[in-house]
Amino acid sequence: MSKKTKSEYKLDRIDFVVLFVSLLIGAILRLIGFDWGRESIYQPDEIWMVAPAIAMASSKRLIWDTFYYPAQSFSKIQALVLMIYSNASGHEISYRSVQEYWICRIITAVAGVVTIYVIFLIGNKLKSRLGTISALLLSVSPHMVCLAKQDTGDVASLFFASLTMLLALKYTEARLYRYLVLMSLTSSMAIMEKWHGGACYGMVAFIILFYSKSVKDFLFREVIALLSFLVGIVAIAPNIVLNYKTAIIDGFLGVAVYDGGQGAGWWNNLRAYLNYGYIHIGGMALIALIIIGLLVVLAERDKRYTILLLAVIKVVILCMMNRTFPRWALELYFAEIILMVAGILWMWNMRSKLIKVITIAFTVITISESISASAVVCASAYYKNQDVRAQQEDYCLLNGISNEKTKSMYYSAFCPGGIRSTGDGNMTSQDLSDILTVDESGMMHKIEEYDYVAYSTRYEKPELINTLDDMNLCVWTGEAEYPDVFGIPFWNGDSSFNDFEMVVNNVSAVLDIMNGASIGAYDIYLYNISDIPLIN
8 A cells, every 4th residue: 555645635625615515415305304204104113213212211211121123322312312302392202202203313314414424534534535525425325315214223323334434544544542442332333223233343353454463463452342342332231231141132133034034045135235226326327436446446455445344244244144125234335435436536537538528427427316316215205295194094084084993904094114193003914814704605794893994015915805896895095106215225116227217217206296196105995894794
């Protein structure tokens, strides 16, 4: 690695102007529609992250005895904010209130904005302008914008991971022990937010290895790092000492299951994570920039880029767990942005005017794709009344249909996917066998006294629904034309390798939603079964 001078990385006015613009745009995009879902919570996993904050804020005690995610780090910050909000407003903290979810989402969005500043610092330590452009791209990244509107712990986990990367870079400058300890502590914060955040400590181990002068030096520093890592875990959750069996068995092993059934094998999982890197963002221009950036990093042989191994370690862990949740791999997309900008800078520094023109074109195309894709996310969140669950709720309210008289499938209005401030509905089974049956003569009967059934297309259409259709009992239909915020990361209906087509598709989606197109997780069908006789 060539020795760098301080002047080579000196920041000037344009860097700070771009940083300010990036932070402003990032904040706006992440906060628009933070209350998506109206009085319902359509994100089914948020309860696992909000519950710890609510419990600790209610008890005024920053201890949480469950270690499922484990959700032990960021939830404590959220609990403190909830306490302050409760004391200032007189609001009674409750599991049945949506305000707690909204507050936690806002705090998550703030963490996402701060991460923009962190990538600014990381990139500009590696190369002049690298952090400046990376901050701009991260601010408009649809992955980050989408997940910042959901309190799932993934944005918080990335925040701790980015701090670990920054501290690791500081460590590479002079191998100071304080940075060794600090990057180990932020690694403990990452793993105590999400178990797979332990990938951060894997990166720390590689940094120590590559910057050790001898085997003895490596072992000594690794012991210090490991002790700091363990001390950090105990400091964050001191109750883990007494509840280590619960943490390991119910928590870590409960998540780290090889045959979790979420994917279809190691290679398919890897392909899925790589696909999510460009889906809804860009096609060949983005892919080309990432590949060029990767080749540039490898050619420079700068050991400081070892911090990007965090993305590799994280994806390998997730593939081995057989899980393909794109939000669990935000570190991969964070690293891709850095590689992309490395490619942009290398092309820009070429003497050829043609290459410079191509560089500008690729950069403009990539930013346009990201902005337009983020606009789809924001439109889906902002126009919350167009969600088919909200539309069903409005229809039911207008026609006097209550959740007490309705059997509902998951992801319909009365069983929205999470909590409701007005109470959960009466959930039915996937095949409706707990509410309807057909006797030997072919006559349908109700097993319980309900007047309506709400069916969502999350599940394969059961035969009993076909029978209800044949009886013309469907009184309302809500067809989701575009996914909600929860579903957007999994949506691949309009993905393409054609960059211009991607922008056109995104703009078209935004205009459609602005003009009233419905959104939602699944289609919903409401059936009137009041005249079906009750079984004897």
